[in-house]
Amino acid sequence: MELFLHxxxxxxxxxxxxxxxxxxxxxxxxxxxxxxxxxxxxxMFSTFIAWQLLQWQFPFWAAFFLTIAIAFVGGFVIERxxxxxxxxxHQLAHIxxxxxxxxxxxxxxxxxxxxxxxxxxxxxxxHALFGQRLISAHDAGMIGVTLLILALLYxxxxxxxxGLSMRAAAANPESAxxxxxxxxxxxxxxxxxxxxxxxxxxxxxxPVVFLEPNMMTSILLYGFAxxxxxxxxxxxxxxxxxxxxxVIENLAGTFVPYVGRELKLSIALVLIVAVLTVKPSGxxxxxxxxxx
Amino acid sequence: MTTKLLEARDxxxxxxxxxxxxxxxxxxxxxxxxxxxxxNGAGKTTxxxxxxxxxxxxxxxxxxxxxxxxxxxxxxxxxxIAHVPEGRGxxxxxxxxxxxxLGATTRHDRAGIAADIERVFVYFPRLKERRHQQxxxxxxxxxxxxxxxxxxxxxxxxxxxxxxxxxxxxxxxxELFATLRRLNQEGGVxxxxxxxxxxxxxxxxxxxxxxxxxxxxxxxxxxxxxxDEGIRRAYLGY
Numbered sequence: 139m140e141l142f143l144h145x146x147x148x149x150x151x152x153x154x155x156x157x158x159x160x161x162x163x164x165x166x167x168x169x170x171x172x173x174x175x176x177x178x179x180x181x182m183f184s185t186f187i188a189w190q191l192l193q194w195q196f197p198f199w200a201a202f203f204l205t206i207a208i209a210f211v212g213g214f215v216i217e218r219x220x221x222x223x224x225x226x227x228h229q230l231a232h233i234x235x236x237x238x239x240x241x242x243x244x245x246x247x248x249x250x251x252x253x254x255x256x257x258x259x260x261x262x263x264x265h266a267l268f269g270q271r272l273i274s275a276h277d278a279g280m281i282g283v284t285l286l287i288l289a290l291l292y293x294x295x296x297x298x299x300x301g302l303s304m305r306a307a308a309a310n311p312e313s314a315x316x317x318x319x320x321x322x323x324x325x326x327x328x329x330x331x332x333x334x335x336x337x338x339x340x341x342x343x344x345p346v347v348f349l350e351p352n353m354m355t356s357i358l359l360y361g362f363a364x365x366x367x368x369x370x371x372x373x374x375x376x377x378x379x380x381x382x383x384x385v386i387e388n389l390a391g392t393f394v395p396y397v398g399r400e401l402k403l404s405i406a407l408v409l410i411v412a413v414l415t416v417k418p419s420g421x422x423x424x425x426x427x428x429x430x
Numbered sequence: 431m432t433t434k435l436l437e438a439r440d441x442x443x444x445x446x447x448x449x450x451x452x453x454x455x456x457x458x459x460x461x462x463x464x465x466x467x468x469x470n471g472a473g474k475t476t477x478x479x480x481x482x483x484x485x486x487x488x489x490x491x492x493x494x495x496x497x498x499x500x501x502x503x504x505x506x507x508x509x510x511i512a513h514v515p516e517g518r519g520x521x522x523x524x525x526x527x528x529x530x531x532l533g534a535t536t537r538h539d540r541a542g543i544a545a546d547i548e549r550v551f552v553y554f555p556r557l558k559e560r561r562h563q564q565x566x567x568x569x570x571x572x573x574x575x576x577x578x579x580x581x582x583x584x585x586x587x588x589x590x591x592x593x594x595x596x597x598x599x600x601x602x603x604x605e606l607f608a609t610l611r612r613l614n615q616e617g618g619v620x621x622x623x624x625x626x627x628x629x630x631x632x633x634x635x636x637x638x639x640x641x642x643x644x645x646x647x648x649x650x651x652x653x654x655x656x657x658d659e660g661i662r663r664a665y666l667g668y
Contacts, residue, residue: 299531306521306532313519316482317580318507318536 144272145392146385151277152346152360153384154284158339159361160368160376161291162332167370168308169328170221172232176239177336178358180216182351183243184209184337185344186251189258198261202341206334213333217326225322247351258344280342287338288377291331295373304328356403360387363406367413369423379421383409434492435460435620436481436511436588441489443473443480443644450476451644453489457637458588463614463621465631465652467665468641474624475516477641478590481622482506482513493588508536512581516592516624520573520580522566526557529565529576533583543583550579553609571602578606582613588620589613595627603627607634628665632656640665 159177166174174180184205191201220239224231262279266272295301306314307324314321339361340354347353360383368379383406391402413420436458443451451473458464466474480487483503491499493509507513512533521529530550534543551558554575560568565576574594581589594610595603607630613619625631631652632638638655640648648655655661 299535302524302528302531303535305524309521309523310519312484313515313521314532315484315503316507316513316515316519317532317584318504319532320504 140272141392142389145388147273148277149385149388150381151273151280151384152343152388153364153381154281155339155343155357155380156360156364156384157377157380158284158287158335158342159357160364160380161288161373162335162339163361163365164368164370164373164376165328165332165335167365168373169325170225170232172229172236173362173370174332175233175236175358176243177332177361178354179240179243179247180209180213180333181336181340181357182354183247184212184333185258185340185349185353186247188337188341189251189256189344189349192259198259202261205337205341209337210330210334212330214326214330216333217329221329222322222326225325244351251351253351256349258341258349260345264345276345283338283342287335291335291373300327356406359403360384360406363409365420366410367420369420372420372422375420375422433460434458435462435494436622437492438477438481439490439492441477441480441491442487443476444486444488445476449644450485451480451487454641454644454646456639456646456649458620458622459636461614461618461620462637463623463635465623465625465635465638466641467625467628467631467638467655467661470626471643472641473644474641475592476644478513478515478592478622478624481511481590507584510584510587511590512584512586512588513590514577514581514592514594516596520565520568520576522564524565525562526565526568526576527561529580530557530583533580536584546583546585550582553582553613554579570597571599571606574598574606578609582617582619586619588622591621591623591625593624593626595625595630603630610634628661 159181162177163174166177187208188201188205191204192198196204220235224235260276260279262275265275295305303314303319304324304327307319307321311321339357343357344353361380364380364383365376366379367382368375368377386409387402387405390397390405397405434457438457439455441451441454442449454473454477456464456466466477468474476485479485481491483501483506487499489499490497493511498506498509521532527547530547531543534546537543556572557576557579560572565573568576578591578594594606598606610621611634614621623631623635632655635652638650638652639646640655640661648658
Protein backbone atom coordinates (compact mmCIF):
# COMPACT_ATOMS: atom_id res chain seq x y z
CA MET A 139 0.00 0.00 0.00
CA GLU A 140 2.80 2.39 0.84
CA LEU A 141 4.49 1.55 -2.44
CA PHE A 142 1.25 2.24 -4.27
CA LEU A 143 0.77 5.58 -2.54
CA HIS A 144 4.39 6.52 -3.14
CA UNK A 145 4.14 5.73 -6.85
CA UNK A 146 0.79 7.47 -7.09
CA UNK A 147 2.18 10.69 -5.62
CA UNK A 148 5.32 10.50 -7.76
CA UNK A 149 3.00 10.03 -10.75
CA UNK A 150 1.05 13.11 -9.75
CA UNK A 151 4.28 15.10 -9.57
CA UNK A 152 5.49 14.21 -13.06
CA UNK A 153 1.86 14.32 -14.20
CA UNK A 154 1.84 17.97 -13.21
CA UNK A 155 4.66 18.61 -15.67
CA UNK A 156 2.82 16.68 -18.38
CA UNK A 157 -0.25 18.75 -17.54
CA UNK A 158 1.69 21.97 -18.06
CA UNK A 159 3.06 20.74 -21.39
CA UNK A 160 -0.41 19.56 -22.42
CA UNK A 161 -1.79 22.97 -21.50
CA UNK A 162 0.85 24.74 -23.60
CA UNK A 163 0.04 22.45 -26.53
CA UNK A 164 -3.70 23.09 -26.20
CA UNK A 165 -3.21 26.86 -26.02
CA UNK A 166 -1.42 26.92 -29.34
CA UNK A 167 -3.73 24.32 -30.85
CA UNK A 168 -6.72 26.52 -29.93
CA UNK A 169 -5.11 29.49 -31.61
CA UNK A 170 -3.85 27.99 -34.86
CA UNK A 171 -5.29 24.46 -35.09
CA UNK A 172 -1.84 22.88 -35.20
CA UNK A 173 0.20 20.84 -32.75
CA UNK A 174 3.40 22.59 -31.75
CA UNK A 175 6.06 19.90 -32.10
CA UNK A 176 8.68 22.39 -30.98
CA UNK A 177 6.96 23.03 -27.63
CA UNK A 178 9.35 20.70 -25.82
CA UNK A 179 12.42 22.21 -27.44
CA UNK A 180 11.26 25.71 -26.55
CA UNK A 181 10.92 24.55 -22.94
CA MET A 182 14.34 22.88 -23.05
CA PHE A 183 15.97 26.03 -24.45
CA SER A 184 14.34 28.13 -21.72
CA THR A 185 15.68 25.75 -19.11
CA PHE A 186 19.18 26.19 -20.53
CA ILE A 187 18.73 29.94 -20.25
CA ALA A 188 17.80 29.46 -16.59
CA TRP A 189 20.87 27.25 -16.13
CA GLN A 190 23.05 29.93 -17.72
CA LEU A 191 21.61 32.57 -15.42
CA LEU A 192 22.34 30.31 -12.44
CA GLN A 193 25.91 29.92 -13.69
CA TRP A 194 26.12 33.69 -13.64
CA GLN A 195 25.26 33.54 -9.94
CA PHE A 196 21.66 34.68 -10.16
CA PRO A 197 19.61 33.54 -7.15
CA PHE A 198 17.32 30.65 -8.12
CA TRP A 199 14.00 32.46 -8.02
CA ALA A 200 15.38 35.50 -9.85
CA ALA A 201 16.61 33.20 -12.61
CA PHE A 202 13.28 31.38 -12.53
CA PHE A 203 11.13 34.46 -13.10
CA LEU A 204 13.54 36.07 -15.52
CA THR A 205 13.47 32.88 -17.58
CA ILE A 206 9.67 32.89 -17.64
CA ALA A 207 9.75 36.47 -18.92
CA ILE A 208 12.36 35.64 -21.58
CA ALA A 209 10.37 32.58 -22.68
CA PHE A 210 7.21 34.67 -22.94
CA VAL A 211 8.90 37.24 -25.16
CA GLY A 212 10.51 34.45 -27.18
CA GLY A 213 7.20 32.72 -27.83
CA PHE A 214 5.56 36.02 -28.76
CA VAL A 215 8.37 36.86 -31.18
CA ILE A 216 8.38 33.39 -32.78
CA GLU A 217 4.69 33.81 -33.58
CA ARG A 218 5.11 37.30 -34.98
CA UNK A 219 8.19 36.50 -37.05
CA UNK A 220 7.65 32.91 -38.15
CA UNK A 221 3.95 32.08 -37.96
CA UNK A 222 2.16 35.33 -38.66
CA UNK A 223 3.40 35.44 -42.28
CA UNK A 224 2.11 31.90 -42.94
CA UNK A 225 -1.15 32.04 -41.02
CA UNK A 226 -3.22 31.56 -44.16
CA UNK A 227 -0.99 28.78 -45.46
CA HIS A 228 -1.93 25.12 -45.51
CA GLN A 229 -1.62 23.15 -42.26
CA LEU A 230 1.20 21.11 -43.75
CA ALA A 231 3.23 24.30 -43.99
CA HIS A 232 2.74 24.80 -40.26
CA ILE A 233 3.88 21.26 -39.54
CA UNK A 234 7.00 21.67 -41.63
CA UNK A 235 7.85 24.91 -39.82
CA UNK A 236 7.28 23.24 -36.44
CA UNK A 237 9.69 20.48 -37.39
CA UNK A 238 12.21 23.05 -38.58
CA UNK A 239 11.88 24.94 -35.29
CA UNK A 240 12.38 21.68 -33.43
CA UNK A 241 15.63 20.96 -35.28
CA UNK A 242 16.91 24.52 -35.10
CA UNK A 243 16.28 25.01 -31.39
CA UNK A 244 17.65 21.57 -30.57
CA UNK A 245 20.92 22.06 -32.40
CA UNK A 246 21.23 25.67 -31.21
CA UNK A 247 21.11 24.41 -27.63
CA UNK A 248 23.69 21.77 -28.47
CA UNK A 249 25.87 24.38 -30.14
CA UNK A 250 25.66 26.87 -27.28
CA UNK A 251 25.78 24.52 -24.31
CA UNK A 252 26.95 21.20 -25.86
CA UNK A 253 25.25 17.84 -25.42
CA UNK A 254 26.76 16.83 -22.10
CA UNK A 255 24.37 16.20 -19.24
CA UNK A 256 24.14 19.00 -16.68
CA UNK A 257 22.79 19.14 -13.19
CA UNK A 258 19.91 21.51 -12.62
CA UNK A 259 19.23 22.38 -8.99
CA UNK A 260 15.87 21.96 -7.33
CA UNK A 261 14.65 24.95 -5.34
CA UNK A 262 12.90 22.54 -2.98
CA UNK A 263 15.79 20.13 -2.38
CA UNK A 264 15.69 16.39 -2.85
CA HIS A 265 15.21 15.36 0.77
CA ALA A 266 12.07 13.54 1.83
CA LEU A 267 9.21 15.75 2.87
CA PHE A 268 8.52 15.79 6.63
CA GLY A 269 11.09 13.01 6.99
CA GLN A 270 8.68 10.53 5.41
CA ARG A 271 9.42 8.36 2.44
CA LEU A 272 6.03 9.01 0.84
CA ILE A 273 6.97 12.00 -1.32
CA SER A 274 10.12 13.99 -1.88
CA ALA A 275 10.23 17.72 -1.33
CA HIS A 276 10.87 18.33 -5.02
CA ASP A 277 7.87 16.22 -6.07
CA ALA A 278 5.67 18.10 -3.62
CA GLY A 279 7.09 21.38 -4.94
CA MET A 280 6.33 20.38 -8.52
CA ILE A 281 2.72 19.62 -7.64
CA GLY A 282 2.47 22.93 -5.80
CA VAL A 283 3.92 24.97 -8.67
CA THR A 284 1.64 23.23 -11.16
CA LEU A 285 -1.46 23.93 -9.10
CA LEU A 286 -0.40 27.55 -8.60
CA ILE A 287 0.01 28.09 -12.34
CA LEU A 288 -3.32 26.45 -13.04
CA ALA A 289 -5.02 28.73 -10.52
CA LEU A 290 -3.36 31.81 -12.03
CA LEU A 291 -4.39 30.81 -15.55
CA TYR A 292 -7.93 30.10 -14.45
CA UNK A 293 -8.16 33.53 -12.86
CA UNK A 294 -6.64 35.17 -15.92
CA UNK A 295 -9.05 33.60 -18.40
CA UNK A 296 -12.08 33.88 -16.16
CA UNK A 297 -11.76 37.34 -14.67
CA UNK A 298 -9.63 39.60 -16.88
CA UNK A 299 -10.60 41.45 -20.03
CA UNK A 300 -7.57 40.22 -21.94
CA GLY A 301 -8.37 36.65 -20.91
CA LEU A 302 -11.94 37.07 -22.14
CA SER A 303 -10.69 38.51 -25.44
CA MET A 304 -8.33 35.54 -25.86
CA ARG A 305 -11.17 33.09 -25.29
CA ALA A 306 -13.31 34.96 -27.81
CA ALA A 307 -10.51 35.02 -30.39
CA ALA A 308 -10.02 31.26 -30.04
CA ALA A 309 -13.73 30.44 -30.15
CA ASN A 310 -14.77 32.62 -33.07
CA PRO A 311 -12.06 34.77 -34.67
CA GLU A 312 -14.40 36.50 -37.10
CA SER A 313 -16.90 37.61 -34.47
CA ALA A 314 -14.02 38.56 -32.19
CA UNK A 315 -12.71 40.95 -34.87
CA UNK A 316 -16.18 42.42 -35.24
CA UNK A 317 -16.20 43.48 -31.60
CA UNK A 318 -12.70 44.90 -31.97
CA UNK A 319 -10.53 42.14 -30.52
CA UNK A 320 -7.08 42.24 -32.15
CA UNK A 321 -7.07 38.54 -32.94
CA UNK A 322 -3.50 38.39 -34.29
CA UNK A 323 -2.16 39.93 -31.10
CA UNK A 324 -4.16 37.46 -29.03
CA UNK A 325 -2.63 34.56 -30.96
CA UNK A 326 0.87 35.92 -30.27
CA UNK A 327 -0.05 36.38 -26.61
CA UNK A 328 -1.16 32.74 -26.54
CA UNK A 329 2.22 31.72 -27.94
CA UNK A 330 4.01 33.77 -25.32
CA UNK A 331 1.98 32.23 -22.53
CA UNK A 332 2.46 28.72 -23.89
CA UNK A 333 6.22 29.27 -24.04
CA UNK A 334 6.21 30.65 -20.49
CA UNK A 335 4.23 27.68 -19.18
CA UNK A 336 6.62 25.34 -21.02
CA UNK A 337 9.61 27.04 -19.43
CA UNK A 338 8.19 26.37 -15.96
CA UNK A 339 7.65 22.73 -16.90
CA UNK A 340 11.25 22.53 -18.13
CA UNK A 341 12.75 24.10 -15.00
CA UNK A 342 10.66 21.85 -12.76
CA UNK A 343 11.47 18.59 -14.54
CA UNK A 344 15.16 19.34 -15.22
CA PRO A 345 16.30 18.33 -11.69
CA VAL A 346 14.61 14.95 -12.29
CA VAL A 347 15.69 14.11 -15.84
CA PHE A 348 18.94 16.17 -15.97
CA LEU A 349 19.51 19.02 -18.36
CA GLU A 350 20.50 18.22 -21.94
CA PRO A 351 19.15 19.17 -25.37
CA ASN A 352 16.99 16.05 -25.71
CA MET A 353 15.53 16.12 -22.23
CA MET A 354 12.03 17.20 -23.30
CA THR A 355 11.45 14.69 -26.08
CA SER A 356 9.72 12.09 -23.93
CA ILE A 357 8.11 14.75 -21.73
CA LEU A 358 6.52 16.29 -24.82
CA LEU A 359 5.22 12.89 -25.89
CA TYR A 360 3.57 12.46 -22.49
CA GLY A 361 2.24 16.01 -22.83
CA PHE A 362 0.70 15.12 -26.20
CA ALA A 363 -0.81 12.02 -24.61
CA UNK A 364 -2.27 14.16 -21.83
CA UNK A 365 -3.68 16.66 -24.30
CA UNK A 366 -5.23 13.92 -26.43
CA UNK A 367 -6.66 12.08 -23.41
CA UNK A 368 -8.23 15.26 -22.10
CA UNK A 369 -9.31 16.62 -25.44
CA UNK A 370 -7.29 19.01 -27.58
CA UNK A 371 -9.93 21.70 -27.36
CA UNK A 372 -10.23 21.73 -23.58
CA UNK A 373 -7.59 23.32 -21.32
CA UNK A 374 -9.23 21.76 -18.25
CA UNK A 375 -9.26 18.39 -19.97
CA UNK A 376 -5.59 18.70 -20.90
CA UNK A 377 -4.67 19.28 -17.26
CA UNK A 378 -6.66 16.28 -16.05
CA UNK A 379 -5.24 14.25 -18.94
CA UNK A 380 -1.68 15.24 -18.03
CA UNK A 381 -2.09 14.22 -14.39
CA UNK A 382 -3.80 10.98 -15.46
CA UNK A 383 -0.98 10.09 -17.85
CA UNK A 384 1.60 10.71 -15.12
CA VAL A 385 -0.17 8.46 -12.65
CA ILE A 386 -0.95 5.71 -15.18
CA GLU A 387 2.62 5.73 -16.45
CA ASN A 388 4.06 5.42 -12.97
CA LEU A 389 1.68 2.78 -11.69
CA ALA A 390 1.96 0.67 -14.85
CA GLY A 391 5.74 0.92 -14.69
CA THR A 392 5.67 -0.40 -11.13
CA PHE A 393 2.87 -2.91 -11.07
CA VAL A 394 2.40 -4.25 -14.60
CA PRO A 395 4.98 -6.95 -15.29
CA TYR A 396 7.37 -6.40 -18.22
CA VAL A 397 6.57 -2.70 -18.51
CA GLY A 398 9.19 -1.51 -16.05
CA ARG A 399 11.34 1.47 -16.91
CA GLU A 400 12.02 0.54 -20.51
CA LEU A 401 8.48 0.28 -21.83
CA LYS A 402 7.07 3.22 -19.89
CA LEU A 403 7.20 5.58 -22.85
CA SER A 404 5.12 3.27 -25.00
CA ILE A 405 2.30 3.71 -22.51
CA ALA A 406 1.92 7.27 -23.76
CA LEU A 407 1.63 5.99 -27.33
CA VAL A 408 -0.85 3.29 -26.34
CA LEU A 409 -2.95 5.95 -24.60
CA ILE A 410 -2.88 8.22 -27.63
CA VAL A 411 -3.95 5.44 -29.99
CA ALA A 412 -6.58 4.11 -27.60
CA VAL A 413 -8.20 7.50 -27.02
CA LEU A 414 -8.15 8.41 -30.70
CA THR A 415 -9.80 5.09 -31.53
CA VAL A 416 -12.46 5.05 -28.83
CA LYS A 417 -13.23 8.72 -28.16
CA PRO A 418 -11.34 11.02 -30.53
CA SER A 419 -12.60 14.17 -28.83
CA GLY A 420 -11.01 13.11 -25.54
CA UNK A 421 -12.45 13.30 -22.04
CA UNK A 422 -13.68 16.89 -22.10
CA UNK A 423 -13.04 17.91 -25.69
CA UNK A 424 -15.68 19.38 -27.89
CA UNK A 425 -16.86 17.42 -30.87
CA UNK A 426 -16.61 19.63 -33.87
CA UNK A 427 -19.40 19.16 -36.34
CA UNK A 428 -18.73 20.33 -39.85
CA UNK A 429 -21.65 21.20 -42.05
CA UNK A 430 -21.34 19.78 -45.52
CA MET B 431 -29.45 69.66 -45.61
CA THR B 432 -28.80 66.54 -43.58
CA THR B 433 -25.31 65.17 -43.20
CA LYS B 434 -24.25 61.78 -44.40
CA LEU B 435 -22.77 59.53 -41.70
CA LEU B 436 -21.79 56.77 -44.08
CA GLU B 437 -21.30 57.02 -47.79
CA ALA B 438 -20.11 54.32 -50.17
CA ARG B 439 -19.16 55.07 -53.74
CA ASP B 440 -18.21 52.68 -56.50
CA UNK B 441 -17.92 49.85 -53.99
CA UNK B 442 -16.76 46.54 -55.43
CA UNK B 443 -16.17 43.33 -53.47
CA UNK B 444 -14.43 40.09 -54.33
CA UNK B 445 -14.42 36.55 -52.95
CA UNK B 446 -11.16 35.26 -54.33
CA UNK B 447 -11.41 35.72 -58.09
CA UNK B 448 -15.20 36.11 -57.99
CA UNK B 449 -16.63 39.59 -58.01
CA UNK B 450 -19.74 40.01 -55.86
CA UNK B 451 -20.38 43.77 -55.92
CA UNK B 452 -20.14 45.99 -58.98
CA UNK B 453 -19.80 49.66 -58.11
CA UNK B 454 -22.44 49.94 -55.42
CA UNK B 455 -23.24 53.42 -54.08
CA UNK B 456 -25.42 54.25 -51.07
CA UNK B 457 -25.46 56.37 -47.94
CA UNK B 458 -26.82 56.50 -44.41
CA UNK B 459 -27.91 59.87 -42.99
CA UNK B 460 -26.77 60.80 -39.50
CA UNK B 461 -29.58 59.60 -37.25
CA UNK B 462 -31.26 57.89 -40.17
CA UNK B 463 -32.23 54.35 -41.08
CA UNK B 464 -31.25 52.94 -44.45
CA UNK B 465 -32.27 49.54 -45.67
CA UNK B 466 -30.76 47.33 -48.35
CA UNK B 467 -33.29 45.10 -50.05
CA UNK B 468 -32.88 42.33 -52.54
CA UNK B 469 -33.22 38.63 -53.16
CA ASN B 470 -30.84 35.96 -51.90
CA GLY B 471 -27.44 36.40 -53.47
CA ALA B 472 -28.03 40.01 -54.47
CA GLY B 473 -25.05 41.14 -52.42
CA LYS B 474 -26.68 42.56 -49.28
CA THR B 475 -24.56 40.63 -46.80
CA THR B 476 -21.49 41.20 -48.92
CA UNK B 477 -22.11 44.94 -48.78
CA UNK B 478 -22.07 44.86 -44.98
CA UNK B 479 -18.99 42.65 -45.00
CA UNK B 480 -17.32 45.10 -47.34
CA UNK B 481 -18.02 47.94 -44.91
CA UNK B 482 -16.36 45.92 -42.11
CA UNK B 483 -13.38 44.96 -44.29
CA UNK B 484 -14.21 41.27 -44.11
CA UNK B 485 -13.94 40.82 -47.88
CA UNK B 486 -11.53 42.26 -50.42
CA UNK B 487 -12.93 45.54 -51.69
CA UNK B 488 -12.21 48.46 -53.93
CA UNK B 489 -13.92 51.83 -54.09
CA UNK B 490 -14.49 54.53 -51.53
CA UNK B 491 -16.19 54.26 -48.15
CA UNK B 492 -16.52 57.40 -46.07
CA UNK B 493 -17.58 57.44 -42.45
CA UNK B 494 -18.19 60.84 -40.93
CA UNK B 495 -16.42 62.40 -43.89
CA UNK B 496 -13.24 60.34 -43.54
CA UNK B 497 -12.25 57.51 -45.83
CA UNK B 498 -12.18 54.13 -44.07
CA UNK B 499 -11.34 52.02 -47.11
CA UNK B 500 -8.34 49.79 -46.47
CA UNK B 501 -8.64 49.80 -42.69
CA UNK B 502 -8.69 46.56 -40.71
CA UNK B 503 -11.93 45.23 -39.22
CA UNK B 504 -10.71 45.88 -35.67
CA UNK B 505 -10.02 49.53 -36.46
CA UNK B 506 -13.35 50.12 -38.18
CA UNK B 507 -15.08 48.90 -35.00
CA UNK B 508 -13.15 51.53 -33.08
CA UNK B 509 -14.73 54.28 -35.17
CA UNK B 510 -18.11 53.33 -33.74
CA ILE B 511 -19.46 50.95 -36.37
CA ALA B 512 -21.02 47.86 -34.80
CA HIS B 513 -21.74 44.94 -37.12
CA VAL B 514 -24.28 42.33 -36.07
CA PRO B 515 -23.53 39.54 -38.53
CA GLU B 516 -25.86 37.13 -40.23
CA GLY B 517 -26.31 33.99 -38.17
CA ARG B 518 -25.65 36.22 -35.18
CA GLY B 519 -22.05 35.23 -34.45
CA UNK B 520 -22.54 34.98 -30.70
CA UNK B 521 -19.87 33.30 -28.61
CA UNK B 522 -21.93 30.25 -27.72
CA UNK B 523 -19.66 28.88 -24.99
CA UNK B 524 -19.45 32.21 -23.17
CA UNK B 525 -22.16 33.55 -20.88
CA UNK B 526 -24.58 36.28 -21.87
CA UNK B 527 -22.73 38.75 -19.67
CA UNK B 528 -19.34 37.78 -21.13
CA UNK B 529 -20.75 38.30 -24.62
CA UNK B 530 -21.89 41.77 -23.61
CA UNK B 531 -18.51 42.60 -22.08
CA LEU B 532 -16.88 41.55 -25.36
CA GLY B 533 -19.08 44.04 -27.15
CA ALA B 534 -17.32 46.71 -25.10
CA THR B 535 -13.82 45.42 -25.90
CA THR B 536 -12.75 48.76 -27.33
CA ARG B 537 -13.95 50.78 -24.34
CA HIS B 538 -12.12 51.43 -21.10
CA ASP B 539 -14.71 53.17 -18.94
CA ARG B 540 -15.47 50.44 -16.43
CA ALA B 541 -18.40 52.24 -14.83
CA GLY B 542 -19.89 53.19 -18.19
CA ILE B 543 -19.73 49.59 -19.36
CA ALA B 544 -21.50 48.34 -16.24
CA ALA B 545 -24.17 51.02 -16.71
CA ASP B 546 -24.61 50.12 -20.37
CA ILE B 547 -25.09 46.46 -19.52
CA GLU B 548 -28.00 47.47 -17.28
CA ARG B 549 -29.26 49.73 -20.06
CA VAL B 550 -29.38 46.97 -22.69
CA PHE B 551 -31.15 44.80 -20.12
CA VAL B 552 -33.90 47.42 -20.14
CA TYR B 553 -34.22 47.04 -23.91
CA PHE B 554 -33.94 43.25 -23.73
CA PRO B 555 -35.26 42.08 -20.33
CA ARG B 556 -35.03 38.40 -21.34
CA LEU B 557 -31.26 38.71 -21.39
CA LYS B 558 -31.18 39.89 -17.80
CA GLU B 559 -32.88 36.69 -16.63
CA ARG B 560 -30.28 34.68 -18.50
CA ARG B 561 -27.21 36.76 -17.82
CA HIS B 562 -25.18 33.86 -16.36
CA GLN B 563 -26.29 31.29 -18.93
CA GLN B 564 -24.12 30.13 -21.81
CA UNK B 565 -25.20 31.96 -24.97
CA UNK B 566 -25.53 28.63 -26.79
CA UNK B 567 -28.41 27.64 -24.53
CA UNK B 568 -30.54 30.64 -25.55
CA UNK B 569 -33.35 30.38 -28.06
CA UNK B 570 -32.88 31.79 -31.54
CA UNK B 571 -34.75 34.96 -30.71
CA UNK B 572 -32.78 35.49 -27.51
CA UNK B 573 -29.50 34.96 -29.35
CA UNK B 574 -30.57 37.58 -31.88
CA UNK B 575 -31.29 40.01 -29.06
CA UNK B 576 -27.94 39.19 -27.51
CA UNK B 577 -26.17 39.88 -30.80
CA UNK B 578 -27.83 43.28 -31.10
CA UNK B 579 -27.24 44.05 -27.43
CA UNK B 580 -23.58 43.15 -27.89
CA UNK B 581 -23.43 45.56 -30.81
CA UNK B 582 -24.94 48.31 -28.64
CA UNK B 583 -22.26 47.79 -25.98
CA UNK B 584 -19.86 49.51 -28.35
CA UNK B 585 -22.00 52.66 -28.04
CA UNK B 586 -22.04 52.67 -31.81
CA UNK B 587 -22.84 55.62 -34.01
CA UNK B 588 -23.83 53.23 -36.76
CA UNK B 589 -25.29 49.76 -36.35
CA UNK B 590 -25.05 47.33 -39.27
CA UNK B 591 -27.77 44.70 -38.97
CA UNK B 592 -27.76 41.61 -41.16
CA UNK B 593 -31.17 39.92 -41.32
CA UNK B 594 -32.21 40.56 -37.73
CA UNK B 595 -35.63 38.98 -38.33
CA UNK B 596 -34.20 35.73 -39.67
CA UNK B 597 -35.69 32.67 -38.00
CA UNK B 598 -37.75 34.63 -35.49
CA UNK B 599 -41.43 34.15 -34.70
CA UNK B 600 -43.59 36.97 -36.18
CA UNK B 601 -44.46 38.34 -32.74
CA UNK B 602 -40.78 38.54 -31.79
CA UNK B 603 -40.01 40.28 -35.05
CA UNK B 604 -42.58 42.99 -34.28
CA GLU B 605 -41.08 43.43 -30.84
CA LEU B 606 -37.55 43.55 -32.21
CA PHE B 607 -38.37 46.18 -34.81
CA ALA B 608 -40.13 48.31 -32.21
CA THR B 609 -36.93 48.12 -30.15
CA LEU B 610 -34.84 49.09 -33.16
CA ARG B 611 -37.03 52.13 -33.70
CA ARG B 612 -36.61 53.11 -30.05
CA LEU B 613 -32.85 52.71 -30.30
CA ASN B 614 -32.81 54.97 -33.31
CA GLN B 615 -35.08 57.64 -31.87
CA GLU B 616 -33.99 57.65 -28.22
CA GLY B 617 -30.38 56.54 -28.61
CA GLY B 618 -29.63 58.38 -31.84
CA VAL B 619 -28.05 55.28 -33.38
CA UNK B 620 -28.07 55.29 -37.16
CA UNK B 621 -28.99 51.97 -38.73
CA UNK B 622 -28.06 50.17 -41.90
CA UNK B 623 -30.48 47.29 -42.17
CA UNK B 624 -30.28 44.29 -44.47
CA UNK B 625 -33.58 42.49 -44.49
CA UNK B 626 -35.47 39.79 -46.37
CA UNK B 627 -38.72 41.07 -44.94
CA UNK B 628 -39.04 44.09 -47.23
CA UNK B 629 -42.35 45.25 -45.84
CA UNK B 630 -41.03 45.53 -42.29
CA UNK B 631 -37.79 47.10 -43.42
CA UNK B 632 -39.55 49.76 -45.49
CA UNK B 633 -41.79 50.63 -42.54
CA UNK B 634 -38.76 51.27 -40.37
CA UNK B 635 -36.36 52.85 -42.83
CA UNK B 636 -36.33 56.33 -44.28
CA UNK B 637 -34.32 55.46 -47.36
CA UNK B 638 -33.96 52.23 -49.28
CA UNK B 639 -31.78 50.65 -51.94
CA UNK B 640 -32.64 47.66 -54.03
CA UNK B 641 -29.76 45.35 -54.95
CA UNK B 642 -29.74 42.87 -57.81
CA UNK B 643 -26.73 40.68 -58.63
CA UNK B 644 -24.30 43.04 -56.97
CA UNK B 645 -25.67 46.32 -58.35
CA UNK B 646 -28.02 49.00 -57.01
CA UNK B 647 -31.00 48.97 -59.33
CA UNK B 648 -33.25 51.35 -57.45
CA UNK B 649 -32.80 53.93 -54.71
CA UNK B 650 -34.96 56.47 -52.96
CA UNK B 651 -36.97 57.38 -49.87
CA UNK B 652 -38.54 54.28 -48.33
CA UNK B 653 -42.12 55.49 -48.74
CA UNK B 654 -41.64 56.00 -52.46
CA UNK B 655 -39.92 52.67 -52.96
CA UNK B 656 -42.84 51.08 -51.17
CA UNK B 657 -45.27 52.52 -53.73
CA ASP B 658 -43.28 51.22 -56.68
CA GLU B 659 -45.22 48.68 -58.69
CA GLY B 660 -42.26 46.36 -59.36
CA ILE B 661 -41.11 46.30 -55.75
CA ARG B 662 -44.59 45.65 -54.55
CA ARG B 663 -44.98 42.61 -56.77
CA ALA B 664 -41.52 41.17 -56.36
CA TYR B 665 -40.76 41.82 -52.69
CA LEU B 666 -43.94 42.77 -50.87
CA GLY B 667 -46.10 40.06 -52.37
CA TYR B 668 -49.38 41.82 -53.00
